[in-house]
Amino acid sequence: MDFALTEQQIAFQDAARAxxxxxxxxxxxxxDEREEFPLEVIRxxxxxxxxxxxxxxxxxxxxxxxxDAAIVFEELAAGCTSxxxxxxxxxxVSWMIASFAKPDVAExxxxxxxxxxxxxxxxLTEPGAGSDAASLKTHAEKKGDVYILNGSxxxxxxxxxxxxxxxxxxxxxxxxxxxxxxVVPADAPGIQYGKKEKKMGWNSQPTRAVTFDNVEIPAxxxxxxxxxxxxxxxxxxxxxRINIATCAVGTAQAALNAAQRYVxxxxxxxxxxxxxxxxQFRLADMLTELIAARQMVRLAAWKxxxxxxxxxxxxxxxxxxxxxxxxxxxxxxxxLFGGYGYLKDFPLERHVRDLRxxxxxxxxxxxxxxxxxxxLLKD
Ligand code: FAD
Ligand code: 2MC
Numbered sequence: 001m002d003f004a005l006t007e008q009q010i011a012f013q014d015a016a017r018a019x020x021x022x023x024x025x026x027x028x029x030x031x032d033e034r035e036e037f038p039l040e041v042i043r044x045x046x047x048x049x050x051x052x053x054x055x056x057x058x059x060x061x062x063x064x065x066x067x068d069a070a071i072v073f074e075e076l077a078a079g080c081t082s083x084x085x086x087x088x089x090x091x092x093v094s095w096m097i098a099s100f101a102k103p104d105v106a107e108x109x110x111x112x113x114x115x116x117x118x119x120x121x122x123x124l125t126e127p128g129a130g131s132d133a134a135s136l137k138t139h140a141e142k143k144g145d146v147y148i149l150n151g152s153x154x155x156x157x158x159x160x161x162x163x164x165x166x167x168x169x170x171x172x173x174x175x176x177x178x179x180x181x182x183v184v185p186a187d188a189p190g191i192q193y194g195k196k197e198k199k200m201g202w203n204s205q206p207t208r209a210v211t212f213d214n215v216e217i218p219a220x221x222x223x224x225x226x227x228x229x230x231x232x233x234x235x236x237x238x239x240x241r242i243n244i245a246t247c248a249v250g251t252a253q254a255a256l257n258a259a260q261r262y263v264x265x266x267x268x269x270x271x272x273x274x275x276x277x278x279x280q281f282r283l284a285d286m287l288t289e290l291i292a293a294r295q296m297v298r299l300a301a302w303k304x305x306x307x308x309x310x311x312x313x314x315x316x317x318x319x320x321x322x323x324x325x326x327x328x329x330x331x332x333x334x335x336l337f338g339g340y341g342y343l344k345d346f347p348l349e350r351h352v353r354d355l356r357x358x359x360x361x362x363x364x365x366x367x368x369x370x371x372x373x374x375x376l377l378k379d
Contacts, residue, residue, distance in 0.1 A: 003295075009071050012064075016072040019048055020079025028080035031204035032350050035196070037161050038083060038204060042090075046116025050076065050087055054239070055094045059110035066239055067301040070246040074294070077250030081354035082204040084250070088243035089157050093120030093166050096236045097183055100223040105183055109164055118163035121186070122240075123153040123210060124233050130154075131367050133168075134176040134230055138212065140169040142219060147171075147182065149190075149215040155361070159208040160193040162186055167212070168233050171226045181229030183221040190215035201353035238304055238312050240362045241319035245297045248326035248358045249290065255333035255351045256286050263336055279336065286329045293322035313375035320368035323358040330355050 005013065023041050031038055045051055053069040055061025064072075069091065076084035094113040097120075098106050112118040129136040138151025149169055159165075165184040172178030184191070194209030223232050260283065263273040273279050300318035303311040334341035334348040341348040359365045 005071065009068055012068060013071050013075055015048065016050070016075035017078075019045065019050070020076050020084075024076065024079025024083055028083070028204070029344070029347065029350060031080065031083065032201075032354075033203075033344070035203045035206075037086075037158075037206055039161070041083070042087065042119070043116035045076075045087055046114065051090055051116050052094055052110075052114040053091055055091070055110060055114060056098050059098050059106065060114040061094070061098070061110070065301070065305045066242055067298055067305055069239075070242055070297055070301045073243050074246045074250035074253070074297075077247035078254040080204060081247055081251040081351065082202040085202065085244065085247050085354075085358075086158055086205040088240065088247060089122055090120050090162075092236045092240045092243065093122050093164070095239065096122075096166050096181070096223065096232060097164075099235075100181070100228075100232050101183055102220050102222075105221055109183060113164070119158060119161065120164045120166065121156050121158045121162040121210075122236065123156050123159075123165050123167040123184075125155050126152060127154045127209075131364055133233070134179065135174075136168060136170060136179065138167065138169040140171050140180060140182060140217075142171070145219045146216045147219055147222070149182070149184065149212040149217060151212050153210045153212075155197070155207055156210050157202075157205055157207055159186075159210050160196065160206050165191075165210070166223070166236075168229050171229075176230035177227050179230040179233070180226045181223040181232045182217055183223065184212075184215065184217055188215050188217060200356060201350070202357055234312070237362055238315045241315045241368075242297060242301050242304065244358050244362045245293070245300075245319045245322035245326075248323045248355055249294045249297060251351050251355055252286075252290050252293070252326035252329040252333075255330040255348060256283075256290060258347065259283065259286070259333035259336045266338075273336065282332060282336065286332050289325045290329050293325040297322050310375065313372050316363070316368040316371035316375075319362065320365045320372070323355070324365060327352070327355045327359060 049062045052061035053064050057063035098110045140147040167182050167184045171180040190213045192211045197207040266273045297318045300314040303314040330351040
């Protein structure tokens with residue numbers, strides 16, 4: 001067992017840190033304030049390979065492991081949580097199309113997603129189907145060589161600014177076995193986008209409802225076979241949950257770094273804050289929890305890479321633990337900044353706002369516990 005990063009991993013980490021420092025961090029507050037989706041920077045991330053970290057090399061992706069990707073996403077999130085998190089969703093969508101679409105469909109979309117010419121969204125959640133995703137009602141009916149799609153999706157990241165959607169829709173009876181997944185061009189006639197949602201965080205990426213009104217899509221855009229869509233959606237989310245977790249860790253690290261500097265500069269009662277033992281102990285706990293979170297994420301990524309039968313449960317454990325611990329670390333860092341932590345002049349309040357949703361999306365932390373408990377109790 002070797003916990004050290006390889007030379008290649010360190011090189012990717014350095015490249016991601018440089019990109020985060022120069023291209024993301026200087027603009028993150030402005031993108032948050034103006035609710036701006038930084039498309040140009042996202043395309044430059046494509047030039048660096050960050051849009052296709054674990055997309056197979058056959059389609060022009062880097063073909064990295066989930067562990068390698070987690071190391072990169074962690075660094076990017078330290079620069080801008082919200083933008084890095086969108087990059088992870090794009091990576092998930094690109095991987096799903098590359099892995100499960102018919103070769104012609106994958107060959108059309110994936111290379112364009114690698115370069116950033118086309119961006120992707122993942123459409124599972126509906127107004128009436130969130131945690132209970134298998135109860136989704138969006139419907140796809142086969143008519144000759146097309147499917148006709150009707151229904152609506154809620155909370156779709158990137159929607160309105162992306163070019164391709166992976167949509168989970170019902171082709172069969174109730175429950176997970178009746179769900180199929182489709183590649184849908186985002187500008188297909190009959191697709192409508194809702195208003196850009198006003199959110200607490202994740203403001204550098206749009207979130208919208210999407211409605212499908214008799215949207216016609218070629219039958220060949222079905223991923224795999226009818227009825228496999230729920231499994232594909234869940235396989236995508238196994239990796240997605242590692243990504244959301246690692247973005248939380250990267251953000252918490254940025255918050256801890258800021259707090260570590262601040263407590264050594266800020267003087268009260270004639271001393272630097274860092275001289276008080278309660279402050280020291282708080283920092284010690286923050287660092288300990290952050291490292292525990294990071295190691296849990298990397299263990300889960302390694303489980304997924306090695307095809308371990310318990311990988312799904314580890315991804316869920318990592319997502320739950322890392323997002324809870326990272327939120328607490330960022331919140332503690334804000335506390336150490338006192339009133340200044342609450343001001344938008346400093347990044348702490350943005351870190352806290354951005355991290356809050358990591359406990360909710362890609363499966364709430366209650367759903368993560370459900371997955372872990374089912375795994376624990378199944379025998
Ligand atoms: P609900 O499922 O209604 O849950 C409400 C509460 O009840 C939660 O606390 C939940 O944990 C709890 N709960 C539910 N069932 C149980 C149970 N059995 N036991 C105990 N507690 C339970 N979805 C996409 O498909 N694509 C996206 O790109 C996407 N992006 C998002 C971006 C943002 C900013 C947000 C906020 C959401 C996004 N989502 C996306 C949706 C997200 O995945 C859902 O919000 C999430 O899965 C929870 O679903 P819900 O909001 O319907 O909550
Ligand atoms: N990998 C492969 N297959 C899986 C799987 C996984 N990780 N998880 C489930 N499956 C299969 C499972 O094996 C079963 O097939 P079979 O009967 O052949 O064995 C089938 O899928 C149904 O699984 P369950 O019986 O576990 O289904 P259930 O309806 O009980 O719910 C649950 C599963 C709660 C885990 C799922 O609905 C879930 O993850 N809910 C949360 C929804 C969610 O995460 N939404 C995120 C939206 S995306 C987002 O937020 C973004 C920001 C992008």
